[in-house]
Each structure stands twice: as C-alpha cells, then as structure tokens.
Amino acid sequence: MTHQDPTIRLTVAQAIVKFISNQYSIMDGERRRFIPAAGGIFGHGNVSGFSQAFSQYSDSIPFIQGRNEQSLGHIGSGLAKATQRRQTLAVTASIGPGAMNLVTASALATVNRLPLLLLPGDTYATRRQGVVLQQLEDPSDPGLTVNDAFRPVSRFFDRITRPEQLITSLPQAFRVLANPVETGAVVLSVSQDLQSMAYDFPVELFRERDWPIRRTAPQPEEIHAIAEAIRGAEKPLIIAGGGVHYSLAQEKLQQLGEATGIPVAETFGGKGAIQHDADWFLGGLGLEGNPATNRLVAQADLILSIGTRLTDFSTGSQTMFKNPDVRFAAINIAEIDAIKQGGIAAVSDARRGIEDLLSDLEDYGVSQDWSSEIRSQKDEWRPQRAAALDPDTVFDKNAPEHADLNIPDTDAVLTQGQLIGLMQEHSQSGDVVIAAAGGPPGDLLKVWDATEGRHAHLEFGFSCMGYEIPAGIGVRLANPEEEKRVSVFIGDGTFLMNPTEILTAAQEGLKVTYVVSENHGFQVIRRLQMMKFGEQFGNDFRYRGHDEQGRLSGDYLQVGLENIGEGLGAKVIRATSAEEVRTALDETRSHEGPVMIVVPTVPLVDLPGSEVFWDVAPAEVSEQEWVSPLRTEYEEGLRDQRWHV
Incomplete structure (x- = not known):
C-alpha cells in the first residue's frame, strides 16, 4: 500500500466483517461463500464492536443467535463437514466465559481438521482501565489472557492489538482455513477497545477473493x-x-x-x-x-x-x-x-x-x-446384523442369554439396535444421520447402511458430547432441500448435556429431527466401566440411595425429556413400540421446524461385539477382588500390541 492508494475508514470490527463477507472457496471450479453466515452471543467484550459491525453488514452475512457459544462453534463445524470443508461459520463471543465456551468447539474443529473462524473478544489493549470485568491477572505476564487457552487447540491464533495488523492477519487466516493440510480453528482474538477503533484501511483489502482448496498430486x-x-x-x-x-x-x-x-x-x-x-x-x-x-x-x-x-x-x-x-x-x-x-x-x-x-x-x-x-x-x-436390528422381534429380557445383565424394569420394549433398524427402514436417499458421542456413533459405524445416497455424519475425532444437536443445524444449513431428512441420533445422557440449540432450530425454522434413545444414563461408558472396573459407578441416572454408602443407587431419575423438547420449540412425540416409532417418523418427515422423537430403549443391551481390544487399563492394585481378573485380561490383550515403524 502506498499513500496514494484509496482507503476506506472502518472500525476494526467492521473491517473484519466486511472482509469475511467477500471471501470465497473454490474447489473443482465450484465457487461458494466461505462464510455464508455468522453466529454469536454478545457481552460487554464484543457488543459495541462486533454487534454493530454484524448489524451494519447483516445483508451480506445473516446472523444466527445461539444459546451457547460452544454450540455455535459446533454449528460451524457441522456445516464445514457437510460441505466438504468448503464453508463454515464465523462465531463471536465476549471476553471471559463467553470466549472460553468456544475452546471446546475450537478443539473439535482442529482435531477433525475442519475450518472454523472464531472471533472472541479480548481484554483492553490500552490497559488504562485497570483490571476489567472477567480479566485473568497473571503476575508474571501482563499480556496473557484467558484467550491464550486457544493456542494449543487452534491452527492459527492472532491477538489483534493494532488495526493495521488485520491487513496481513486476515489473508493468513483464510489461507489456513482453505488449506486441507493445515485447516482447523482460526482464532482472531480482538481486544475489546480495538473493535470500535477506526482506521483507514486500503480498499483493495476488501475485494472479492477466491481461496482454492488445492488437490495435491502424488509423486x-x-x-x-x-x-x-x-x-x-x-x-x-x-x-x-x-x-x-x-x-x-x-x-x-x-x-x-x-x-x-x-x-x-x-x-x-x-x-x-x-x-x-x-x-x-x-x-x-x-x-x-x-x-x-x-x-x-x-x-x-x-x-x-x-x-x-x-x-x-x-x-x-x-x-x-x-x-x-x-x-x-x-x-x-x-x-x-x-x-x-x-x-x-x-x-x-x-x-x-x-x-x-x-x-x-x-x-x-x-x-x-x-x-x-x-x-x-x-x-x-449378515444374519447377526439383521437379527440385532429387527424391530419386529420381541425382546425377552428374561431369556437365558441375558441373565447376567440384570436388566432393570423400564417401560422400554425396544433395544437401541432395534431403534436403529426402524430409522434404517425410514431412511431415504439424501437423508443424513448425525451422531458424535456415546453409543450412537459406534452403533451406526457397526450396522448403519450408508449406501445408495444415505449419509452418516459421525464426529468421533474428538468424540464431543454436545456436538450433535447444534451440528444438525449446520448440516441442515448445508442441505436446504427440505425433502431430505436431517436426523440427530442421540442418547439421553448426551441430550441433557446440551439441548438448548433446539430452540435455535425452531427460531430459524429448520427441519431437524432429534431421535433420543432414552436408556437412563451414560450407557456406553457404563459398558466400558464394567469391562475395565467391573462395577457401575456414576453412570446410571439414579436418585441418591439411602444405604450406608449413600451412592447414586436409587430408582432411575424421572426426567421429562418431552417437556424439555416442547419448551424449546420442537414437535415432540414419545414412541414406545415399533409401530409408534414408524408412525412418528413417517408423520413428521414434512414437519416445518424441529422434531423430537423420544424412544425408551432397554438399558444394558448392546449390539454384537467387535472382538477388538482397547488399551484402557484397569487398576493395577485394588482392594476390590473383582478388579484383579480384569487387570489380568487386560495384560493378556497387550500381547497383541505391536509397533509398526
């Protein structure tokens, strides 16, 4: 830039938003807006800067109002995964807890190598205000803030403390977003006072720019x-x-x-x-x-x-x-x-x-x-899979082969495998099923037929509980064809961790179906716990018991999952039998807005095992006599472990 080049006077926040609205990805000749929308929650650390900028440019970048910053990041990752990394969201947050809520979303995107642009506010660059609200004080480093937590979980991090830094930082940020080798979370941490500061930026910075997603040719x-x-x-x-x-x-x-x-x-x-x-x-x-x-x-x-x-x-x-x-x-x-x-x-x-x-x-x-x-x-x-998924076979929890499971009494008549079988029956070409943590992604990997145009969106690089519900929004944004169904398959444990973006789906009028397997706890971790420890502890959803130990050993918690869904704007159906599930899926396919189908499933019943070892070590010493055999079994499994160098 020379002194004669034309300039435009913008605030730092305006410059960032204007810049990202003009960036495009190119893959195989197809051009897309790299950042088709933004999301965020405003607080004192971004309300006067980024909220004004996103309002000013709302015609270029629609703004999604979320309920949790982490979830908004997951929406961006879901969009990125569903578009083969050609699009993502920009997400802004206030300083302090708002910014920290984005750290998990940043890690998920980076581990999975998905582009995600994060714009957290940061503490004042001038420091003349003294310690500000939500500021971390480090006696050895006045420049350190909580946003430094993004450094190990992002692929590009820059703290913006001067307006002119954007001239080089913004192109570098999008270079990383578009690079299939380096891509992940990109974090521009923008000081609170700087967001509203004006600067004469070169007009050239805001021209439309294409970022090729290159195909490296092999030797x-x-x-x-x-x-x-x-x-x-x-x-x-x-x-x-x-x-x-x-x-x-x-x-x-x-x-x-x-x-x-x-x-x-x-x-x-x-x-x-x-x-x-x-x-x-x-x-x-x-x-x-x-x-x-x-x-x-x-x-x-x-x-x-x-x-x-x-x-x-x-x-x-x-x-x-x-x-x-x-x-x-x-x-x-x-x-x-x-x-x-x-x-x-x-x-x-x-x-x-x-x-x-x-x-x-x-x-x-x-x-x-x-x-x-x-x-x-x-x-x-093939017949083992078919038997496990057959929804019309009556499951007999008292059968001899289930005697060791001690299956509790609930109102469930379907296993989770049978529920998957019903979803498989209903699935059509173009439909997408999403899962990320707990039993659902593993079960789908094992038995779901993702051929003939049926898609499975399984996030298991970070295995992040709480990804699924917001990711469904991202997938729907990437697949606007309303005749195609976007379904989130989720257990009640993960559902309760982060259900609130159902309200965002309702707010945006998005057709996303949430199928909740109600099996009363973190059942896949309970299964691992039984394999590696031998006793259930802290995974069933139970009331505090009245025995001497006072453990969580009472009856199952009475959780009104349907009330939660209704309160967040979803059309909710509780379906217990195979026919009720079939009817619920069929009758809600064309429903405008989010749908939630709650299906009680029999606890402790799993699909056929994989016959594969996992290096999770039982305690080497224990006063509990049942742990020692599990340790012996584990050490025997280690004999197959090999270095491949």
Missing part, C-alpha cells in the same frame, strides 16, 4: 510403490477415512474396489465412503466396527489407509493387525498421517491418489482365496 513413484506392494500381497485391504469424503473421492474408491476386488473398510470419518454395496465392501472397522471386518483386518498382509488419521479406535490400540508379515501404505494429504505405521507414503489428495493407483493397477485383481474369505466373513455377519 508417480510413490503411487507405483504402493501398487507394487499390493501386487506382492496375498491379502490386501483398504481403510477409508474422512479424507475420501473431503476430496469427493467416493466414486473413484468404488471404481478401485470394483476393478480390483480389494476389500474396503471404513472409519468413523469414512462411513459412507462406499455408496454401492459389493462383495468386497466391509463396512466399519475397529473398536466399534463389525466383527467380520475386524477378522479380515487381522488376516491382511497389506493395509492401505486412505485419508485417515488411524486413531486407536481404528487400530484397536495397535492390536488389530495380527498377520506377522503385515505391511502398510498410505495416501494422505497430510504427511504426518501418511507416514504413520512406517509404511509407503504417498502425500496426495485422496481422489488424485486413487485415480493414479487405479491406473497403475489396471490389470490387477485379488486372489480367489481372498475373495472367498471376504464373502464367508460377510455371510456370517
């Missing part, structure tokens, strides 16, 4: 090395992750499977990567995957991971790969993920990498023996 020799490794393997297997979705590589992956017969398993993020069922399609893998997939993974002598971080849920804490000759390869846009497991690494956009691999494997097909083994395992799993 030919890296792809050829992977192809040669596949040719040399007897039992190759592909693990598909979220990168397949973000790069829009689903069709190419389908072509690879059809051409070669290499079996494809899916992570949480990769669920739905294969859109048409085939003999070689395995479904979910890992701790919450189906046992047939996991048995095949254990046999594989070459694992090719595509677009996945390979967390411990996908690797069984590094115990799943049991073939002594197993080798690894990876196609990933991020080198940090491509080199995991010490295998052959191709740093590449997933679609570009699959395209080149498909060409290199033009005349390749897996052996008949491997194909036969795949079909055999799938054939064994």
Whole structure:
C-alpha cells in the first residue's frame, strides 16, 4: 500500500466483517461463500464492536443467535463437514466465559481438521482501565489472557492489538482455513477497545477473493510403490477415512474396489465412503466396527489407509493387525498421517491418489482365496446384523442369554439396535444421520447402511458430547432441500448435556429431527466401566440411595425429556413400540421446524461385539477382588500390541 492508494475508514470490527463477507472457496471450479453466515452471543467484550459491525453488514452475512457459544462453534463445524470443508461459520463471543465456551468447539474443529473462524473478544489493549470485568491477572505476564487457552487447540491464533495488523492477519487466516493440510480453528482474538477503533484501511483489502482448496498430486513413484506392494500381497485391504469424503473421492474408491476386488473398510470419518454395496465392501472397522471386518483386518498382509488419521479406535490400540508379515501404505494429504505405521507414503489428495493407483493397477485383481474369505466373513455377519436390528422381534429380557445383565424394569420394549433398524427402514436417499458421542456413533459405524445416497455424519475425532444437536443445524444449513431428512441420533445422557440449540432450530425454522434413545444414563461408558472396573459407578441416572454408602443407587431419575423438547420449540412425540416409532417418523418427515422423537430403549443391551481390544487399563492394585481378573485380561490383550515403524 502506498499513500496514494484509496482507503476506506472502518472500525476494526467492521473491517473484519466486511472482509469475511467477500471471501470465497473454490474447489473443482465450484465457487461458494466461505462464510455464508455468522453466529454469536454478545457481552460487554464484543457488543459495541462486533454487534454493530454484524448489524451494519447483516445483508451480506445473516446472523444466527445461539444459546451457547460452544454450540455455535459446533454449528460451524457441522456445516464445514457437510460441505466438504468448503464453508463454515464465523462465531463471536465476549471476553471471559463467553470466549472460553468456544475452546471446546475450537478443539473439535482442529482435531477433525475442519475450518472454523472464531472471533472472541479480548481484554483492553490500552490497559488504562485497570483490571476489567472477567480479566485473568497473571503476575508474571501482563499480556496473557484467558484467550491464550486457544493456542494449543487452534491452527492459527492472532491477538489483534493494532488495526493495521488485520491487513496481513486476515489473508493468513483464510489461507489456513482453505488449506486441507493445515485447516482447523482460526482464532482472531480482538481486544475489546480495538473493535470500535477506526482506521483507514486500503480498499483493495476488501475485494472479492477466491481461496482454492488445492488437490495435491502424488509423486508417480510413490503411487507405483504402493501398487507394487499390493501386487506382492496375498491379502490386501483398504481403510477409508474422512479424507475420501473431503476430496469427493467416493466414486473413484468404488471404481478401485470394483476393478480390483480389494476389500474396503471404513472409519468413523469414512462411513459412507462406499455408496454401492459389493462383495468386497466391509463396512466399519475397529473398536466399534463389525466383527467380520475386524477378522479380515487381522488376516491382511497389506493395509492401505486412505485419508485417515488411524486413531486407536481404528487400530484397536495397535492390536488389530495380527498377520506377522503385515505391511502398510498410505495416501494422505497430510504427511504426518501418511507416514504413520512406517509404511509407503504417498502425500496426495485422496481422489488424485486413487485415480493414479487405479491406473497403475489396471490389470490387477485379488486372489480367489481372498475373495472367498471376504464373502464367508460377510455371510456370517449378515444374519447377526439383521437379527440385532429387527424391530419386529420381541425382546425377552428374561431369556437365558441375558441373565447376567440384570436388566432393570423400564417401560422400554425396544433395544437401541432395534431403534436403529426402524430409522434404517425410514431412511431415504439424501437423508443424513448425525451422531458424535456415546453409543450412537459406534452403533451406526457397526450396522448403519450408508449406501445408495444415505449419509452418516459421525464426529468421533474428538468424540464431543454436545456436538450433535447444534451440528444438525449446520448440516441442515448445508442441505436446504427440505425433502431430505436431517436426523440427530442421540442418547439421553448426551441430550441433557446440551439441548438448548433446539430452540435455535425452531427460531430459524429448520427441519431437524432429534431421535433420543432414552436408556437412563451414560450407557456406553457404563459398558466400558464394567469391562475395565467391573462395577457401575456414576453412570446410571439414579436418585441418591439411602444405604450406608449413600451412592447414586436409587430408582432411575424421572426426567421429562418431552417437556424439555416442547419448551424449546420442537414437535415432540414419545414412541414406545415399533409401530409408534414408524408412525412418528413417517408423520413428521414434512414437519416445518424441529422434531423430537423420544424412544425408551432397554438399558444394558448392546449390539454384537467387535472382538477388538482397547488399551484402557484397569487398576493395577485394588482392594476390590473383582478388579484383579480384569487387570489380568487386560495384560493378556497387550500381547497383541505391536509397533509398526
């Protein structure tokens, strides 16, 4: 900028809002507003700056009034995931607790590599006011504020203390948002007094700008090395992750499977990567995957991971790969993920990498023996899955096979698996089901059919309780076609943690369906607790008992979930039987606004196990005699744990 360049006088907050309203993402020639809307809650730390700016530019950026700052961040992440990282929200918050409410949302976005723009207010830059409301005082660092908590959970953090800093900081922020390797939460922490300060900004700063989401091409020799490794393997297997979705590589992956017969398993993020069922399609893998997939993974002598971080849920804490000759390869846009497991690494956009691999494997097909083994395992799993989901089978809690569960008396007649079966019956092409924490995402990974246009939006990178309800709003914003259903599948434990954005869905007139599995507690953690500790403690929703210990051991809490939903503006139905659930789903598909269907489900009844170990250690010493055998079992499981370097 020179002194002769035209300028425009704006406040810092106005400059930020005007800038973000003119930024666009470009992917495969498709241009979208990068920040199509904003959200926030105003307090003294942003009300005179950002509220005025968003009001002034409300024609360009619609403003969503949320109930909780964390939830607004989750709406942005839900939108980003549903648009393959091409759009997200800007979220503003006041200093202090408002800003801190965004820290969890920041971590979720960063862990999942989802773009999210956060604009928390910060304490005064001038400091002449003395200690201000909600300010943290650090005697060793006057410049430190609570907003420094964003640094480890964001991919770009800048504290704005001078207006001219925006000239370089804003482009850098959007560079990170658009970079598939670096993307995550971007935090511009703006001092409270600075937001209202005026400055002569260069007009050029506010021109429309396109940010390409680039497709990194692989090195030919890296792809050829992977192809040669596949040719040399007897039992190759592909693990598909979220990168397949973000790069829009689903069709190419389908072509690879059809051409070669290499079996494809899916992570949480990769669920739905294969859109048409085939003999070689395995479904979910890992701790919450189906046992047939996991048995095949254990046999594989070459694992090719595509677009996945390979967390411990996908690797069984590094115990799943049991073939002594197993080798690894990876196609990933991020080198940090491509080199995991010490295998052959191709740093590449997933679609570009699959395209080149498909060409290199033009005349390749897996052996008949491997194909036969795949079909055999799938054939064994198929009736187990069908039986677990069949909603018309009467569940007998007194059957001998359930004797050890001590299933309590409730009004539930359906299991959670049967509820999923009913949702599956109702699901149509274009519908999206969302889950993030507790039992629902694991159950959906194991049994949900996300083919033929049905989509599963599973956030399990951060496994964040409280993500689901606001994320449903983000997914609906990304999918405005009202004939397509956006459903949030959530347990009562997670529902009670963060239900309030149902009111936001009602306020915005958004069609989002919330299916609540009422099983009286944090049941998936109770299951883990029983496996690793051997006693239920603090997970059932029970009244305080009157025994000597005074534990939470009384009757189940009486929680009016329906009253909560009605109070927040949803159309609420309590459905107990299979027919009632069917009717509720059918009759509410076209309802304008949020719908909440509460379904009592039988506690303590799980889907078939995955047969996979997870490294969660029972106590090494304990006065409780039942803990010692669990520790022994755990140590036996560790024997399968291997380094892959």
